[in-house]
Amino acid sequence: MRFASLLDSVGHTPLVGLPSLSPSEQVRLWAKLEDENPTGSVKDRAALAMVEQAEADGLLQPGSVLLEPTSGNTGISLAMVARQRGYRLVCVMPENTSAERRQLLSMWGAEVISSPAAGGSNEAVRVAKALAQEHPDWVMLYQYGNQANALAHYQTTGPELLADLPTITHFVAGLGTTGTLMGTGRYLREHKPDVQVIAAEPRYGELVYGLRNLDEGFVPELYDESVLTTRFSVGARDAIRRTRELLLTEGIFAGPSTGGILHAALGVARKAQQAGQEADIAFIVCDGGWKYLSTGLYEGTLDDAEQALEGQLWA
Amino acid sequence: MSVEVRVPTILRPLTGGEKIVQAQGATLEAVIKDLDASYPGIGERLVDDSGLRRFVNVYVNDEDVRFMDSLQTPVQDGDSVTILPAVAGG
Numbered sequence: 001m002r003f004a005s006l007l008d009s010v011g012h013t014p015l016v017g018l019p020s021l022s023p024s025e026q027v028r029l030w031a032k033l034e035d036e037n038p039t040g041s042v043k044d045r046a047a048l049a050m051v052e053q054a055e056a057d058g059l060l061q062p063g064s065v066l067l068e069p070t071s072g073n074t075g076i077s078l079a080m081v082a083r084q085r086g087y088r089l090v091c092v093m094p095e096n097t098s099a100e101r102r103q104l105l106s107m108w109g110a111e112v113i114s115s116p117a118a119g120g121s122n123e124a125v126r127v128a129k130a131l132a133q134e135h136p137d138w139v140m141l142y143q144y145g146n147q148a149n150a151l152a153h154y155q156t157t158g159p160e161l162l163a164d165l166p167t168i169t170h171f172v173a174g175l176g177t178t179g180t181l182m183g184t185g186r187y188l189r190e191h192k193p194d195v196q197v198i199a200a201e202p203r204y205g206e207l208v209y210g211l212r213n214l215d216e217g218f219v220p221e222l223y224d225e226s227v228l229t230t231r232f233s234v235g236a237r238d239a240i241r242r243t244r245e246l247l248l249t250e251g252i253f254a255g256p257s258t259g260g261i262l263h264a265a266l267g268v269a270r271k272a273q274q275a276g277q278e279a280d281i282a283f284i285v286c287d288g289g290w291k292y293l294s295t296g297l298y299e300g301t302l303d304d305a306e307q308a309l310e311g312q313l314w315a
Numbered sequence: 316m317s318v319e320v321r322v323p324t325i326l327r328p329l330t331g332g333e334k335i336v337q338a339q340g341a342t343l344e345a346v347i348k349d350l351d352a353s354y355p356g357i358g359e360r361l362v363d364d365s366g367l368r369r370f371v372n373v374y375v376n377d378e379d380v381r382f383m384d385s386l387q388t389p390v391q392d393g394d395s396v397t398i399l400p401a402v403a404g405g
Contacts, residue, residue, distance in 0.1 A: 122402050233378075233399070
């Protein structure tokens, strides 16, 4: 496939069947390989769409400074897009994220400001909002509340999935900003009213939930509960186990958030199988495993790997 | 019905520091009521007049109760109930 530039190649990712992990010929699992995007994650779609929307709104000029709270992938995608378009990028990222994320951000020329580990992304959002107040000339695209994030998936991920898998019955994705689930989910529901939209939410170690009080909790502005059929919480151990299983049985080298999503997808598959229903279950491979090699996720026993991820923002 | 309830750090001052506590009840609402009897004050941190508080997520066997019957979600012997504050991803 030929594209005019790297940015033009965002999306159009393959959907591959999982013959070994699918429970039967009637209940089939399909992986959408979002790691095949230019910076290696699903976030390229949202980052490009948010920048293009900001340009259309007249918010950006050459040399403008973008500001974004991110646990990594959105920052990396924005760094690439910003570099291509001539903007600067300042990322606020929790300090408990993998070393590779930090290296990649620097490579693409982003500045990284660390936020405290305790409180995870909530803290990154808080720090970024404070910085935005101090620097009114900076443009915070704010992935958690930017409709262009969800719209990117409504306009690209959803149509791609339906075109490749017209018999889709279930869509499973990770819940972070909620953009992937909201946009893809809305598109699929409009065209397949019976489709089930399932969220897999990472359950981190306790450090990440280290809020001072419950009122500091955070629900992304994009989140609309009515788009979802249900929502599962997946801990690090199940995520790691499934990440390894995906690698060993189907050859797909993915990051831990994908393992969490696969865990939810397999749960859904088991239910369909028990109910004797036919199912085509598509799920998102958010990113490849490359950025997590230093975490120890792929080495040693499950206990070792679980221990290594404790307190990290692994999704 | 006896269930295991996982309590987040932020609410542990109310459970004497306990991370996992036992509670009784046939629905989530009954479980929370029983929790509050054992650990006074925990109930109002989880529930207000309109139901579960906005920044509180509760999962029965890892499924979000808001997509089941919310406070009326039935629980069975041996189920696990996990309480977590809502946090950001991305």
